Structures are given as structure tokens and as C-alpha cells.
Amino acid sequence: MSDFSGRPGVRLRESTVAGTVIVAPHGELDLLTAPALAARLDALTAGPSPDVVVDLRAVSFIDCSALGVLCRARNRVRIRGGRLRLVSRSPGFRRLLHHTRLGGVFDLLPGLPRALTPGGRSVGARWS
Incomplete structure (x- = not known):
């Protein structure tokens, strides 16, 4: 697992499981803070068939600039024949997607898929 730091106030935790990169801001x-996420997602989506999960469960606020970063990553992944999934349980984030008419655009999951969790079991937020 790696930690990446961008501007003050943003932390990105990254791990790779079974060929899927999990980025957890x-x-x-x-x-x-969105530029740090943008730079990392641009690097991760530069190659063919990227498989990326952005775990947003530890994100307390997201604005339109960060939403734009996620849209850009989605477009890059689709062009390259890959997959981008977002993890969020936040009703506020779902409302944001609905109001921006992006509700059906992202593959939105309530938690990490079993295959991507240690020991194949459900795992909550990884921040202490």
C-alpha cells in the first residue's frame, strides 16, 4: 500500500489487488485538492485496459472540480477499454450525481468488491 501526497490536506492511499488499482482519497x-487526484488518476489510466476503483468512503466533501476529475478518468478508462468503479455510501454523493445528471454514468458501489478485499471479506473504511 502506498500513500501519495499532493497539496496540503489531501491524502491518497493506493493499493493493487488482483490487477485492480484501488485509490482511496x-x-x-x-x-x-482535486489536482493531486487528477495527476494520480491520469497516471493510472494512461495504459491499455486500466482497472481502477476510487474508494470515496473517506471523502467528507466533493465539489464540481473533483467531480470533473472523476469524469475525465471515466472517459480515459472507456477510451482505453478499461473499467472505473466508484465506492461510496454517501447519500449526498448520490444526490450530487443525480442533480448533475451523472447518476447512471458511473459504476457506483456501496463497498469494495469481495475479490478486492483482504481475505475476500467485506472491509469498512481503512482510515484510523
Whole structure:
């Protein structure tokens, strides 16, 4: 597992399981912090058939600039024949997607798929 730091206030935790990269930002994703996520997702989606999961469960706030970063990553993944999944249990995030008419655009999951969790079991948030 790796930690990446961008601007102050954003932390990105990253791990790879069975060829799938899981990126877990922590804190607020806004105009100041979204560039760090954008840079990492651009690197992860540069090759053929990227398989990326963005675990948003530890994100307390997301604005339109961060939503734009996720849209860009989705478009890059689709062009390259890959897959992008978002993990969020937040009703607020679901409302944001609905109000921006992006409700059906992303593959949105309530938790990490079993195959991507240690020991094949459900795992909650990984932040302590």
C-alpha cells in the first residue's frame, strides 16, 4: 500500500489487488485538492485496459472540480477499454450525481468488491 501526497490536506492511499488499482482519497476533494487526484488518476489510466476503483468512503466533501476529475478518468478508462468503479455510501454523493445528471454514468458501489478485499471479506473504511 502506498500513500501519495499532493497539496496540503489531501491524502491518497493506493493499493493493487488482483490487477485492480484501488485509490482511496481522504478528506475534502475540492478546487485545491482535486489536482493531486487528477495527476494520480491520469497516471493510472494512461495504459491499455486500466482497472481502477476510487474508494470515496473517506471523502467528507466533493465539489464540481473533483467531480470533473472523476469524469475525465471515466472517459480515459472507456477510451482505453478499461473499467472505473466508484465506492461510496454517501447519500449526498448520490444526490450530487443525480442533480448533475451523472447518476447512471458511473459504476457506483456501496463497498469494495469481495475479490478486492483482504481475505475476500467485506472491509469498512481503512482510515484510523
